[in-house]
Amino acid sequence: GSTRFYDFKVQTTKVTKLCKTTNIITINGMYPGPVVYAQEDDRVIVKVTNLTPHNATIHWHGVRQKLSCWFDGPSYLTQCPIQAGQSFTYEFTLVGQKGTLFWHAHFSWLRATVYGALVIYPKNDVPYPFPSPYEEHILIIGEWWNKDVLQIERDVLASGGNPPVADAYVINGQPGPLYNCSKNDIYILEVVPKETYLLRIINAALNTGHFFAIADHKLTVAELDGEYTKSYTVDHIMLGPGQSANVLVTTDQPVAKYAMAASPYISAQNVSFQNISAIAHFHYRNANPNGVALPAQVPNFNENSAANNFVTGLRSLNAVRVPLEIDTNLFFTVGLNVDECHSSTPNKSCQGINGGVNKASMNNISFVRPSVSLLEAYYKHINGYYTDDFPGVPLKNYDFVNGAPNNIPNDTQALNGTRVYVLEYGTRVQLILQDTVIVGVENHPIHLHGYSFYVVGSGSGNYNPQSANFNLVDPPYRNTVGVPVGGWAAIRFVADNPGVWFMHCHFEIHLSWGLSMAFIVKNGDGPLESLPHPPADLPKC
Ligand code: C2O
Numbered sequence: 001g002s003t004r005f006y007d008f009k010v011q012t013t014k015v016t017k018l019c020k021t022t023n024i025i026t027i028n029g030m031y032p033g034p035v036v037y038a039q040e041d042d043r044v045i046v047k048v049t050n051l052t053p054h055n056a057t058i059h060w061h062g063v064r065q066k067l068s069c070w071f072d073g074p075s076y077l078t079q080c081p082i083q084a085g086q087s088f089t090y091e092f093t094l095v096g097q098k099g100t101l102f103w104h105a106h107f108s109w110l111r112a113t114v115y116g117a118l119v120i121y122p123k124n125d126v127p128y129p130f131p132s133p134y135e136e137h138i139l140i141i142g143e144w145w146n147k148d149v150l151q152i153e154r155d156v157l158a159s160g161g162n163p164p165v166a167d168a169y170v171i172n173g174q175p176g177p178l179y180n181c182s183k184n185d186i187y188i189l190e191v192v193p194k195e196t197y198l199l200r201i202i203n204a205a206l207n208t209g210h211f212f213a214i215a216d217h218k219l220t221v222a223e224l225d226g227e228y229t230k231s232y233t234v235d236h237i238m239l240g241p242g243q244s245a246n247v248l249v250t251t252d253q254p255v256a257k258y259a260m261a262a263s264p265y266i267s268a269q270n271v272s273f274q275n276i277s278a279i280a281h282f283h284y285r286n287a288n289p290n291g292v293a294l295p296a297q298v299p300n301f302n303e304n305s306a307a308n309n310f311v312t313g314l315r316s317l318n319a320v321r322v323p324l325e326i327d328t329n330l331f332f333t334v335g336l337n338v339d340e341c342h343s344s345t346p347n348k349s350c351q352g353i354n355g356g357v358n359k360a361s362m363n364n365i366s367f368v369r370p371s372v373s374l375l376e377a378y379y380k381h382i383n384g385y386y387t388d389d390f391p392g393v394p395l396k397n398y399d400f401v402n403g404a405p406n407n408i409p410n411d412t413q414a415l416n417g418t419r420v421y422v423l424e425y426g427t428r429v430q431l432i433l434q435d436t437v438i439v440g441v442e443n444h445p446i447h448l449h450g451y452s453f454y455v456v457g458s459g460s461g462n463y464n465p466q467s468a469n470f471n472l473v474d475p476p477y478r479n480t481v482g483v484p485v486g487g488w489a490a491i492r493f494v495a496d497n498p499g500v501w502f503m504h505c506h507f508e509i510h511l512s513w514g515l516s517m518a519f520i521v522k523n524g525d526g527p528l529e530s531l532p533h534p535p536a537d538l539p540k541c
Pocket of ligand 1: 059061074104106242447449502504506
């Protein structure tokens with residue numbers, strides 16, 4: 001492969017949207033940020049220079065970072081943040097990877113505006129497994145916030161309560177005409193009749209899943225999270241934050257303007273938010289420019305069945321290498337908690353559920369980010385920053401049908417800790433992710449760094465090993481899985497990439513509340529199985 005060089009300047013940029021001018025953090029002044037283009041097996045080198053007064057890091061979401069864990073990017077996990085005025089060069093190889101991924105900041109809520117697509121083409125002379133499209137376009141879904149997102153995170157943690165919601169949803173940075181003062185802020189994709197287009201769709205939103213549809217047009221999913229799927233034709237797709245899909249669309253309708261809608265999928269109960277879709281236009285050439293765009297049909301924001309039906313129909317294109325035998329069988333709960341309000345509760349005004357402090361956890365451990373990089377602490381054997389005793393929890397009733405959320409139990413609290421789970425190199429892992437309903441149910445998009453995994457099963461209610469049905473033949477291979485509301489998802493992967501790998505809910509607010517943990521994957525025997533040495537310019541805390 002060849003080497004692709006990019007220069008990223010993290011900077012403050014003035015942007016006017018919804019009739020308000022704000023300073024946002026961007027890469028090179030662009031919102032969304034620059035697209036990184038590469039081919040399978042290429043080396044990517046990105047020098048990131050931080051010209052803002054804030055900390056920053058960049059994460060290459062979905063890049064497996066085989067033997068390059070130092071360049072993964074989550075702050076305090078694999079590196080200290082790049083401080084004001086400093087730079088750090090990310091260098092990694094896209095080993096066996098192709099498709100649509102994205103990159104984003106991984107410090108506080110900076111990824112609200114610091115994100116962009118990562119497009120990896122197949123190698124020269126390797127065709128797509130579908131007829132070559134007429135054109136390819138990127139649609140990246142995000143959230144627009146009028147306020148400083150770093151301040152929003154500080155405020156919400158200080159209040160103990162729920163976060164505010166985004167001021168708008170956006171497609172390629174544009175909200176479309178449905179918001180106040182946004183009539184002309186619309187992304188327009190001009191198309192010609194009787195052709196097939198490849199749309200690379202990414203959900204980069206902070207806190208919202210999205211349904212996506214185009215008026216009167218079918219979508220054929222061909223790839224998911226950078227892996228080909230069996231062709232799957234639907235009226236709408238659903239992407240949680242962190243997920244991406246390539247879809248094929250044929251312009252087989254009368255010449256006109258059609259709306260493309262990204263509408264919120266919000267499974268949490270009792271949240272108030274603006275139920276307004278981001279709209280872009282799918283504009284046939286020679287359509288009347290003043291005509292109205294035909295409206296897109298999307299499911300209602302709380303249609304869990306629409307989200308679940310979409311994902312259960314997804315299949316890998318090829319028979320895959322699903323581990324059939326399992327060495328380590330893990331069961332992790334994912335969910336929200338609420339701590340009691342104590343006078344000693346630091347800096348909290350207890351505006352959470354039942355007058356408490358909102359939190360989130362995996363296996364009832366609310367992750368506390370260390371003040372150094374975990375990877376560095378592990379590599380250099382520095383004691384005192386983490387423990388390797390991430391606990392198990394019993395398989396029991398976590399199902400909302402029998403209690404919460406109408407009947408919130410007394411025991412809703414989580415323990416704080418920086419506790420990791422250690423995997424021997426080469427371990428074949430099955431992990432069941434179980435949604436809890438201690439204080440409310442929600443579809444959590446769980447993202448694992450350093451790996452893709454097979455989503456071998458999912459279901460509603462409590463996971464039951466006797467009745468669970470698994471697909472070990474052609475399950476989708478993803479980097480982010482939505483754990484169904486009040487249900488479970490099962491994933492499998494082989495732990496063959498040494499390092500420290502973050503796993504977390506890709507709702508930024510849940511990350512702030514502690515819905516995360518880390519795996520340490522140990523060295524194997526050979527030099528190609530061991531942790532590389534840290535780069536010389538690795539930022540210091
Ligand atoms: Cu895209 Cu740790 O995240």
